Amino acid sequence: MKILVTGATGLIGQELVQLLLANNHFVNYLTTSSKKIVSKPNYQGFFWNPQESKIDENCLQGVDTIVHLAGSSIAKRWTKSYKQELLESRVLSAHLLYSLLKKTQHQVQQVISASGTAIYPDSYTAIYDENSSEVEDSFLSNVVVSWEESIDQFKLLNLKVTKLRTGVVYSQKGGALQEIIKPIKMYVGSGFGSGKQQQSWIHLTDVANLYYFVIKNQTEGIINAVAPDVISNNTLTKLIADKLRKPLFLPNIPQFVMKLILGEMHILLFNNKNIVPKRALELDFKFQYPTIQKALDNIIK
Numbered sequence: 001m002k003i004l005v006t007g008a009t010g011l012i013g014q015e016l017v018q019l020l021l022a023n024n025h026f027v028n029y030l031t032t033s034s035k036k037i038v039s040k041p042n043y044q045g046f047f048w049n050p051q052e053s054k055i056d057e058n059c060l061q062g063v064d065t066i067v068h069l070a071g072s073s074i075a076k077r078w079t080k081s082y083k084q085e086l087l088e089s090r091v092l093s094a095h096l097l098y099s100l101l102k103k104t105q106h107q108v109q110q111v112i113s114a115s116g117t118a119i120y121p122d123s124y125t126a127i128y129d130e131n132s133s134e135v136e137d138s139f140l141s142n143v144v145v146s147w148e149e150s151i152d153q154f155k156l157l158n159l160k161v162t163k164l165r166t167g168v169v170y171s172q173k174g175g176a177l178q179e180i181i182k183p184i185k186m187y188v189g190s191g192f193g194s195g196k197q198q199q200s201w202i203h204l205t206d207v208a209n210l211y212y213f214v215i216k217n218q219t220e221g222i223i224n225a226v227a228p229d230v231i232s233n234n235t236l237t238k239l240i241a242d243k244l245r246k247p248l249f250l251p252n253i254p255q256f257v258m259k260l261i262l263g264e265m266h267i268l269l270f271n272n273k274n275i276v277p278k279r280a281l282e283l284d285f286k287f288q289y290p291t292i293q294k295a296l297d298n299i300i301k
Contacts, residue, residue, distance in 0.1 A: 002026040002062045007069030015208035050093040060106045068113040078264045094150035110160040113151040119144040129278035130222045167226035171204035190250040195234030197272035200226040203289035229291045243300045
């Protein structure tokens with residue numbers, strides 16, 4: 001099978017590409033940097049620039065499935081211009097792929113796209129699965145709604161469409177968890193706000209495996225790419241400190257302080273959402289790291 005991957009050099013993209021190649025699949029990938037184009041028998045790069053509607057049409061040659069992971073990081077200060085980039089990096093790239101598929105003869109059968117759990121509203125009581133229709137009224141949620149609408153258009157081409165609403169990805173290789181670990185290692189770790197806010201997360205290995213599971217089984221629809229074990233901020237902070245054998249003696253950081261430091265992006269630390277992977281479990285997907293303890297045992301050595 002040949003898979004076209006966008007965002008192949010990102011955290012999830014690199015893990016997924018490695019998994020695909022290890023299972024003897026062929027990978028085409030799109031990059032905005034001509035310097036990152038590699039040409040190997042099983043791994044071939046192609047240039048694109050969604051901002052300028054440029055794409056190498058050869059990227060579709062022999063491709064059965066598209067995995068769309070491209071999108072600017074949400075972990076940067078949300079200035080007015082960067083907010084626009086967050087939206088356009090997801091929507092314009094999807095539109096460019098759609099336009100290419102619409103005008104080109106191809107054998108693509110399925111489009112699988114990243115999406116975000118930001119679409120679900122904050123709540124201390126609600127439990128969200130893939131059947132939940134509630135949508136939060138916030139900037140990031142609106143980005144996810146537009147993002148998913150741009151992916152749904154592929155259904156007009158009679159393609160199978162899958163959207164993986166991904167929680168916070170925990171990994172040794174970077175991402176949010178490493179940023180939480182750093183101050184704890186330096187004896188200045190603490191929780192945020194009340195610390196009661198729940199976070200839906202997933203180990204990097206599991207999210208890559210879930211994408212591969214969807215590719216192999218041609219699963220359609222919305223899938224919550226989160227572990228079955230939701231965790232509160234206070235509990236996570238304590239578990240990390242215990243694992244590192246570091247004390248926690250500072251009080252939790254108030255929300256207004258983080259707002260001064262991070263701006264609007266601070267809400268990522270205070271979001272409270274209990275999201276469950278109902279479909280993944282129903283489909284009998286096997287999580288390697290279903291609990292936070294197993295994930296931390298793997299990540300923190």
